[in-house]
Amino acid sequence: MSRLKRIVEALLLLGIVILLFLTGQKWFETDRSGNIHELSGTVLSVDNSEIFQAGAGTVGNQTVLVIVNEGHWKGEQVTAVNHLNGQMDMDELYQPGDTILLAIQVKDQQITHAKAINTFRQNWELVLFILFAVALIAYSRIIGLKALFSFVASLGLLWCYYIPNLLNGADPLPLSLSVLVLLSMVIILTVAGATRHGIAAFLGTISGLAVTLILTLFFGDKLNLGGMTTPFSTTLLVQGNYGLNMQHIFYSAVLLGASGAAMDIAMDVSVSMNEIKLKRPDITMRELIQSGFNVGRMVIGTMATTLLLAYSGGYLTMLMVFVSQGTSFTRIVNMKLVAAEIFRILIGSIGLLMVAPVTALIAGVLLTAYVETSPPAKDYLETN
Template sequence: MKKALAILWIMGFVVLVIGILINDNWKQEDLHTQFEAKAMVLATDESDVVKSGISKIGYQNLEVEIINGKYKGKKVKAVNQLVGKLDFDNFYRIGDKIIIGILEENNEIKDVKAIDIYRQGWQLILFGFFVVCLIAYARFTGLRALFSFVASLYAIWKFLIPGLLEGKEPLMLTAIVLTLLSAIIIFSVAGLTKKGFSAFVGTMSGLLVTIAITIFFGNKLELYGMTAPFAETLLFSGHLDLNMRHIFYAAIIIGASGAAMDIAMDVSASMEEIKLKKPDIDCRELIGSGFNVGKAVIGTMTTTLLLAYSGGYLTLLMLFMTKESSFSRIINLKIVSAEIMRTVVGSIGLVLVAPLTAVFAGWIYSTEFKSIFRALKTYEWKNKETVINTAEEKLKVR
């Protein structure tokens, strides 16, 4: 049975990955005149590049050989535009593998632009190493976790992002997608078990609380979402109708939901293990154990959130120190206030998810659902017998 389930999970994972790749390739190739290809840099010309300190501005002219697609083997001229922004610019060398954008007209190449270094190969190796570690340690559970990982990426990219760009209500759409993702992730890993249902209900409880807190304090702090990376670029690229404040709120909720799901599963799994080792434990004692587990997990998880968000803005914190900015000035800046809100809201969600999961798990682990179903069936059968006897008596009277 386990082998059959494993085969089904593998087939589902393969079909999902193939579907993503096919859909992605179809979008790139299709019948459009613009598409991307992989190329090797053969020669460079920096005569049109102006250097200013560590920044470079101008055009780096390249000669590249296309190494995949319909123009494989063809040597073409490409332009690498440098705008002086180190977070976007690339300065290519001979032998670099890069991604180029090709503009085609009448089945002929009209223009070629360098886009970025080709990093996909090493990314796949890194992801493959992650897959090997996951399956080697967790076996079948790791395979299910891998399926939920890829399914989550697919749902976010194919449903959440397009829905937000179409102008759908961000909070409602995010709540729906996160509910579906939570169900997929939790039940893929835990199955349709008491552990799975406990973790799911705990996660949903935390999601509702997080949404309410985010809306309330976001309005009080007067944060409008423009502190998010590329928010301004997104607006001025033709999406002025987007509700950036609610999109910012949605981002906070998405970030908090992952940690909430993690702690809900930790508490639920721990309580299941306690119940298995001590079957005669009563509901109150089991809930108390769940509370203790939750306290221990929360103690480190809140700090984990702080470190994760601080790591993303490490250079900004270094800049504050070099400028000797006052504490009051730092915490009142919009970008810092946004990150404080993100961290604290996520932490509040964690603090509330743990006890809610413990209470529900204590009830569900201490309830014999088989006995309930058996009692319901017995009641149903007795009710049928009563109806039959009544009908027979009426017939005898007639």
């Protein structure tokens, strides 16, 4: 009966994941007027006569002849413009045979204007996602399906609720806290179930985020970080979003970045303690909490360095510029952009330091309480 229950649960979760995936295009649809369509196309020929080199970049308009690959206009040839602004991180110069994304403007079902947007990468991104999903399910089985569900659901929550509300002027910090609490609940309780170690991981995560928020508000003010260090902040304001509180949006980004590692550590500690309890049902609360502390210390020992390497990897080229120019250490650490990243790393790490012991305390109490009415082994078998 238990095996049948797990099979039904797995099929239900898989069905939900597939449904969410198939409706994913609706989540990311940006134009609802019906006049603008985004379609893939193959470049047939290019005209580079109106572009010229500007240093390492390219400036001007590239004209491309493209055949549409999908939709109502499949097979039609259109002339599209590729605007080049000299920004090497954004611009793309196309060649015949390239598959690109087109934005076409339509009137009376006829294409009136076309613009080249980007290289069409969606199909290979889909292959990569499928590879990730297969590897996850092959190794983790039912837990992998639950993790996949929480992954897709979290993406939908962020894209369909969190970001639109930020753009509509909602107070970033209360909104972020509510979303992170909901995300933590969805992710942890989906994977671990409504078990005692799952609840301990959830409560430990929330406690770590509370500490992170307090530290973020205090040290963010002391370091005078205004929030314009995050990518595309200037673009967001130029587009007319002048009423946004960019400082609190930056603080929210710090919380969001720390939440994933907090959930990871909380789950590591609580699951390890649950396994110990299963193997030694007679273990005392004090011994179990001490074991949780030991696990937490080992996890924290590598997690802080993990955060440093993750952020350093994102800004590797910036660090290379500093070294090549012989920039002094004092000047580097006082730069606004660098200070913001140091702020992210250290605030996140301190928050993680709180997650491990708090989770160990909560898990120790929950896992050793009411053993008579809810044996740990039964709890484990029914939820995994």
